[in-house]
Amino acid sequence: MNLLxxxxxxxxxxxxxxxxxxxxxxxxxSQQALFDKFSKxxxxxxxxxxxxxxxKLTKKISLxxxxxxxxxxxxxxxxxxxxxxxxxxRLRPLPNQTTLAxxxxxxxxLLCKSNMKALxxxxxxxxxxxxxxxxxxxxxxxxxxxxxxxxxxxxxKIEITYKxxxxxxxxxEIKAESADQMNFPQVIVDRLFxxxxxxxxxxxxxxxxxxxx
Amino acid sequence: xxxxxYILFLFLISCGDTGTVADSSEDMAREIKLLRESLxxxxxxxxxxxxxxxxxxxxxxxxxEERTEDEEIEADEELNPDLIDDILEESGxxx
Numbered sequence: 001m002n003l004l005x006x007x008x009x010x011x012x013x014x015x016x017x018x019x020x021x022x023x024x025x026x027x028x029x030s031q032q033a034l035f036d037k038f039s040k041x042x043x044x045x046x047x048x049x050x051x052x053x054x055x056k057l058t059k060k061i062s063l064x065x066x067x068x069x070x071x072x073x074x075x076x077x078x079x080x081x082x083x084x085x086x087x088x089x090r091l092r093p094l095p096n097q098t099t100l101a102x103x104x105x106x107x108x109x110l111l112c113k114s115n116m117k118a119l120x121x122x123x124x125x126x127x128x129x130x131x132x133x134x135x136x137x138x139x140x141x142x143x144x145x146x147x148x149x150x151x152x153x154x155x156x157k158i159e160i161t162y163k164x165x166x167x168x169x170x171x172x173e174i175k176a177e178s179a180d181q182m183n184f185p186q187v188i189v190d191r192l193f194x195x196x197x198x199x200x201x202x203x204x205x206x207x208x209x210x211x212x213x
Numbered sequence: 214x215x216x217x218x219y220i221l222f223l224f225l226i227s228c229g230d231t232g233t234v235a236d237s238s239e240d241m242a243r244e245i246k247l248l249r250e251s252l253x254x255x256x257x258x259x260x261x262x263x264x265x266x267x268x269x270x271x272x273x274x275x276x277x278e279e280r281t282e283d284e285e286i287e288a289d290e291e292l293n294p295d296l297i298d299d300i301l302e303e304s305g306x307x308x
Contacts, residue, residue: 086297102286103286111301128296129292129300130292
């Protein structure tokens with residue numbers, strides 16, 4: 001009975017892998033320039049258009065494991081200094097190695113609020129709208145003046161925190177289909193498809209490219 | 214491929230008509246060798262063109278399939294405009 005109750009209580013957590021991380025960086029770009037860039041939702045998918053090469057076989061050979069193919073503004077409302085946006089994001093796993101069905105592409109809707117006075121951006125996954133592979137996602141971006149941790153020539157400091165809940169069942173589906181198509185040894189497949197380490201590194205890489213773009 | 218051979222055949226005929234094909238057997242042998250080599254090159258080119266065409270066609274069909282699948286997903290996951298407005302309203306924004 002206790003086991004059954006435990007299963008019922010913990011069942012929502014059995015199917016989710018939680019990741020969280022932060023990204024802090026000094027930048028030689030002005031706060032306003034960075035804010036304008038971070039608020040251009042439609043161009044997010046161009047940031048990692050070359051894909052994210054996480055899995056490196058050798059120095060020269062690496063696999064492109066994910067790229068963002070859609071960042072579409074569904075609706076946007078501007079009120080005073082705050083812009084509220086519903087944004088649709090779609091990622092494509094293993095773009096050059098597999099031909100996965102489009103239904104297996106991780107996708108989700110975000111509700112983003114960008115404040116042009118406070119120079120902040122926050123986004124949260126909208127659970128009421130269709131989503132696949134991710135059950136939750138939260139992003140906070142804060143821009144401030146450079147501090148003692150930055151170099152003298154830097155103009156701004158970027159602080160990003162993010163959290164995501166990966167839906168393990170969806171992820172397993174992507175993993176099984178990809179492994180089947182690629183016909184790789186199990187040891188490589190397991191490394192390649194480690195959801196936690198993969199998504200943590202994917203988002204860090206994305207933010208790195210984001211501020212550089 | 215057949216068309217290429219036909220063109221080559223016409224070329225040979227026209228060469229014969231204008232008398233460009235050498236008279237001596239040695240020259241003729243050289244001409245035949247050259248023609249054979251040209252024919253081989255044309256065959257290889259035709260083969261490559263066929264392969265390119267096939268892969269292009271395959272790519273186009275795949276593209277069409279992907280678009281269709283995307284459209285299906287978009288239709289399945291079509292968003293209700295009222296729901297979008299509700300979500301924005303809940304977030305503190307007016308319609």
